[in-house]
Amino acid sequence: MNVYDSDRITDALAPLGYQTTDGPEGADMVILNTCHIREKASEKVFSELGRLRMMKEKARDQQGRNVMIAVAGCVAQAEGEEITRRAPWVDIVVGPQTYHRLPELVAKIDPGTRSRIVDTEFPEEVKFDLLPGEHAPRGPAAFLSVQEGCDKFCAFCVVPYTRGAEFSRPVSAVVAEARRLVATGTRELTLLGQNVNAYHGEASDGKTWNLARLLAELAEIEGLDRLRYTTSHPLDMDDDLINAHRNLPQLMPYLHLPIQSGSNHILAAMNRRHETSAYLAIIDRLRSARPDIAMSGDFIVGFPGESDRDFADTLALVDKVGYASAYSFKYSPRPGTPAASDDRQVPEDVKADRLEALQQLLNAQQFAFNKATEGHRMDILVERPGRREGQMAGRSPYMQAVNFQGNEDQIGDIVSCVITQAKQKSVSGELDNLKGAA
Numbered sequence: 155m156n157v158y159d160s161d162r163i164t165d166a167l168a169p170l171g172y173q174t175t176d177g178p179e180g181a182d183m184v185i186l187n188t189c190h191i192r193e194k195a196s197e198k199v200f201s202e203l204g205r206l207r208m209m210k211e212k213a214r215d216q217q218g219r220n221v222m223i224a225v226a227g228c229v230a231q232a233e234g235e236e237i238t239r240r241a242p243w244v245d246i247v248v249g250p251q252t253y254h255r256l257p258e259l260v261a262k263i264d265p266g267t268r269s270r271i272v273d274t275e276f277p278e279e280v281k282f283d284l285l286p287g288e289h290a291p292r293g294p295a296a297f298l299s300v301q302e303g304c305d306k307f308c309a310f311c312v313v314p315y316t317r318g319a320e321f322s323r324p325v326s327a328v329v330a331e332a333r334r335l336v337a338t339g340t341r342e343l344t345l346l347g348q349n350v351n352a353y354h355g356e357a358s359d360g361k362t363w364n365l366a367r368l369l370a371e372l373a374e375i376e377g378l379d380r381l382r383y384t385t386s387h388p389l390d391m392d393d394d395l396i397n398a399h400r401n402l403p404q405l406m407p408y409l410h411l412p413i414q415s416g417s418n419h420i421l422a423a424m425n426r427r428h429e430t431s432a433y434l435a436i437i438d439r440l441r442s443a444r445p446d447i448a449m450s451g452d453f454i455v456g457f458p459g460e461s462d463r464d465f466a467d468t469l470a471l472v473d474k475v476g477y478a479s480a481y482s483f484k485y486s487p488r489p490g491t492p493a494a495s496d497d498r499q500v501p502e503d504v505k506a507d508r509l510e511a512l513q514q515l516l517n518a519q520q521f522a523f524n525k526a527t528e529g530h531r532m533d534i535l536v537e538r539p540g541r542r543e544g545q546m547a548g549r550s551p552y553m554q555a556v557n558f559q560g561n562e563d564q565i566g567d568i569v570s571c572v573i574t575q576a577k578q579k580s581v582s583g584e585l586d587n588l589k590g591a592a
C-alpha cells in the first residue's frame with residue numbers, strides 16, 4: 155500500500171511541477187513514505203533522516219539550494235512530534251490520510267524560515283476524492299487501493315491506530331481508476347486493503363457491494379486480464395469470494411491469507427477471533443473451488459506467552475497447508491498495542507530460533523512449489539527487463555517471478571513460457587513458440 159500511496163503522492167505533486175527522480179541526490183524535495191508495522195521498519199526512518207540531513211546541509215552550504223524534506227506514512231502518523239523533535243531539519247510531516255494536502259503544505263513552507271508543518275489528522279474529507287484523476291502510467295501490473303484502515307484490533311498491530319477506521323471506496327471510484335489504469339497499459343490489478351476482503355463499497359444501485367461483486371464488475375473491463383487482491387482476513391472470507399475463485403477466470407489462482415499462528419491459544423490471545431480449524435476449512439473450500447490455488451500467508455513467532463508447544467502447532471499447521479510463499483516475522487512490540495505491555499514477552503534468542511526453524515520449513519515449501527511447476531506451460535505477464543542481458547521478467551498466475559530470454563517489446567504482453575528450472579525465489583522459463591505472444 156505504501157507503493158500505491160507513493161504513486162498517489164507523486165500524482166498530487168505533479169501539478170506543482172514535481173517529477174520523480176531516481177534518487178535523493180539533486181532532488182528539490184525528498185519524501186520518506188514510512189512503515190510503522192514493526193520496530194525495525196520505523197527505526198530505519200531515523201537513520202535515513204540522519205543521512206538526508208547531511209545531504210540537505212551540503213546542498214545549502216555548497217549550492218545555496220534548499221532541499222525540502224517530508225516524512226509521510228504511518229511513522230509520521232504515530233510519531234509526528236517525535237520526528238520534529240529528533241529531526242528538526244524535517245519540513246513536513248504528513249499522515250496516510252492527509253497526503254492529498256501536500257501541495258498546500260508545500261506552498262506554506264517558507265524556505266527562509268525554520269517553520270515546520272505536522273498534519274496527522276484523520277480528516278472528515280476522503281483523500282481519494284481529492285487526489286488528481288490524472289496519473290502517470292503504472293506499468294503492466296498495478297496496485298489499486300479499494301479499502302483502507304482496520305477495526306479488528308489484533309493485540310499486536312498498530313494498523314488501526316495509524317491508518318484509522320475501516321473505509322471502503324465507492325464502486326464507481328474504483329472502476330473509474332481501474333479504467334484509467336487499463337487505458338495507460340495496465341493488464342493486471344491487485345486490489346489493496348489492510349482487510350481487502352472486508353470491502354463493502356457503495357454502488358450506484360444504492361446497494362453495498364462486497365469484494366466478490368466488485369471483482370466481477372472489474373472483470374468486465376476490456377483489457378484487464380488479471381485480478382488479485384491483498385490482504386485478506388480469514389473472518390471475511392465469505393462464500394461469494396470463494397466462489398469468485400471458481401467463476402472468474404481473471405482472478406489469479408494465488409491467495410495471501412495470513413493466520414499468524416497455528417496455536418488456538420495464541421490466536422485467541424492475538425484477538426484473531428477464529429481457530430485454526432476455521433482457517434483450514436476455508437482453504438479446503440478454496441481448493442475445491444480452484445484446485446490449483448497457491449496459498450501464501452503471514453506468521454508471527456514469539457508473540458507474548460508463546461510456548462514451545464504453541465510454536466510446534468504453527469509448524470504443524472504450515473506442514474498441513476503447504477504454502478507457495480509466506481512472510482514470517484519475530485513479534486515486535488508496538489507502542490500503544492495491548493500485547494506490548496504483556497509481561498510474558500518471549501526472549502529475543504528464542505524468537506530468533508523459532509523464526510529460523512519456521513523459515514526453513516517455509517523455504518522448503520516454496521522451493522517444492524516452484525519445483526512442481528517445472529515442465530509446465532504458463533502464461534507470464536511480462537513486466538520489466540531482467541537482470542541479465544536479454545532477459546525479461548514477469549509473473550506467473552501463481553505470483554512466481556519468472557525470468558526468460560526475450561525482448562523489451564514484450565513488456566505488457568502475456569506470453570506463454572515453459573518453466574525449465576526452479577529456484578528458491580524465482581523460476582526460469584523458455585518462451586513457448588508453439589503458442590507465441592498474446
Ligand code: SAH
Pocket residue numbers: 191192310311312313348349385386387412413414452453454483484485486487488
Ligand atoms: N490485515 C492483515 C495484516 C496486515 S499487517 C491481517 O490481518 O492478516 C502485515 C503483517 O505484518 C501481519 O500479517 C503480521 O504478520 C505482521 N505484523 C503486524 N504487526 C506485527 C508485530 N507487532 N510484530 C511482528 N509482525 C507484525
Ligand code: SF4
Pocket residue numbers: 304305306307308311312313314348349387
Ligand atoms: Fe492489523 Fe490485520 Fe489485525 Fe487489522 S486485522 S489489526 S491490520 S493484523
